[in-house]
Amino acid sequence: MPFLANFPFFCIFIMMASGVTSSMLSGKNAFRLNVIALSACLAMSLSLLFYMIGQPQRITYMMGHFPAPWGNEIRFGPVEALIASVFSFVMLTSLVAGKGDIFSDIASRNVNLFYVMINLLMASLYALVYTNDLFTAYVFVEINTLSACAVVMAKENGQTISATIRYLIMSLLGSGMFLLSIILIYDLTGHLLMVNIRESMARLWADGRYRLPITIIVGLMSVGMAMKSALFPFHTWLSPAHGSATTASSSVLSGLVLKGYIILLIKVYYRVLGLEIVADLKVLNVLFVCGLLGMIIGSLDAIGEDHIKRMIAYSSVAQMGYIYVGISLGTSAGFLAAIFHIIVHAMTKPMLFSAAGGMADASGHKYHFDELKGAAYRNPIAGVAFIIGSLSMIGIPFFAGFGAKFYLSLAAMTNPGKMWFVLFALAVSTVLNAVYYIRAIGMIYSKKDVDVTRHKNPLSYNIGMGVFIVANVMLGLFYQNIVDIIQTGLKFL
Amino acid sequence: MGPNLLSNYFETASMILFGIGFTTLFLQPNLIKKVIGLNIMDSAVYLFLAAKGYIDGRLAPIVVNGVTDMEAYINPIPSGLVLTGIVVSVSVTAVSLSLIQKLYKEYHTLDMDEILTKANKEAER
16 A cells, blocks of 8 residues: 555645644744644645546545454545645645734634634544544544534634534534434444445345334435534525634535535445435435425525625525536546535635625625625725635536536536526526625625725735645636546445 | 324334424524424434333343443443433533523513514614
8 A cells, every 4th residue: 555545644644733723822933833734635636636536436444454344444446535635735824814803803812722723623624524433423423513613713703603603503404413323234234334234234124124223324424424514494594503603614614514514424425325225215216306496495595685795605505506416416426526615615715705794894794795896996805705615606617616617517427317406596696606705896896985095905815825825727728637537436435 | 193103112212302392492582492392302312212222131231240242232322322422412402501691680570572572663763
């Protein structure tokens, strides 16, 4: 086994260690440590990714060299390496871009604790991406939930705390269902490692035994994860939580935290159950309907919102709908579209949140559109980033979001029963997206009697936004390569 | 169906408890009662797991008197999972209670609906 096979474990471990260390540092030093640790993890994930592109394969890494039913395993291939690279990149860039807001929004004695939580969050995301063991996944899901809640409430005002408790309760309902489904799986198969469960499941399914319990298991797991990743109709917690948190928190929550659970769900479908069983179960049809409704209702909610961050948050609800529709097509093309959409959304949404945060800073920390008039002149780099992000989310060609929608419609062709619904919802939702994003762009670029003195951004903000803009433009131009990686990776998932 | 439910009374009871806990956590407006519901829900899962892991007539998996025969003991993994689960639910409970304390200091009520109305009013401003 190559030395690179240790990297996923190193990433998880480095983030945990830097989390523990950050608790003893000052806020500034915690930030520096965080940047160093995340850069190291990004470098490792990228080298793993390039290795995987060269030699696509699946590596199973035994923790402590205990072989399968006793030990705990990490398993990864090209898709996991790609997702981990994107997550590290987005985390690093959002934190750099949001640094100014973190230090002004959070009480200075607590800033290092914010970085503790960010580190734990990142460790749990890596673990969700890489783990091959369901119970480990459950433990990290809970770590993820708690640290995400802490990240939301870091601002410590009434609004964020009440948003956090809503988020926490919804998440706990979801984890309860997830835990129960894992226990039922363990009860039926006697295994917790994904690969072993797959063998037993296939046998049970072939014999026709335990059909009802398996349906219940998949239902519980899907609904549990859907609650945590804000699929319609469980999306009500998302907009207050993402809308009120500090800029970097909103970016990280919408870009990464929601996605971690979906990656886990995709792994469960692909690796634990297998597509044949999932397609037979009809659970996907429920997710399909919820996803379609989410695509449209999320966009309608966004149109009715005059608070820029809450509008972007509702747009996330719609995007989650796209991802779930991709998954629920039940074909490998659908999963390809879903994973690609996850990457696109993870790159674009944090940029939009950071842009919104920057424009609000330039307008005296105001978030309503009537107060943001002309904000793009006061903060030009944020304005440019907002335009690029919006065009991508609408799905204009040459931007990444277009690729995501294109592959979703291609995937829809593979499932004739669902094709027209997908295409129709895609068309409606695209028009609705255009309505509110173009309105928002019009507002921030309106010239009528506004103050256009330049706001001086912190250097970290300009660096972060610059990197985001370049990365998104590159992703829009070269998305074909990413899709190729996912395509090979799905064979090794 | 009926006789099965009765003979597996541990599992039946734990599923009923799970339902009670889940609905309490979901629907109860009082935040402290929500946390109680959370704990009932989690305990129900542990009861289910412990009941599933138990084999009639066998001992806890601790070697005493030098008996090393596998048939003498129950499977230790479910008990291990229960322990891990308890650790998780204790920490979740601690976080929720501290959050509730902060909310109470901010809004002087434990009623979720009231808190949300007040918070929404704040957001409008």
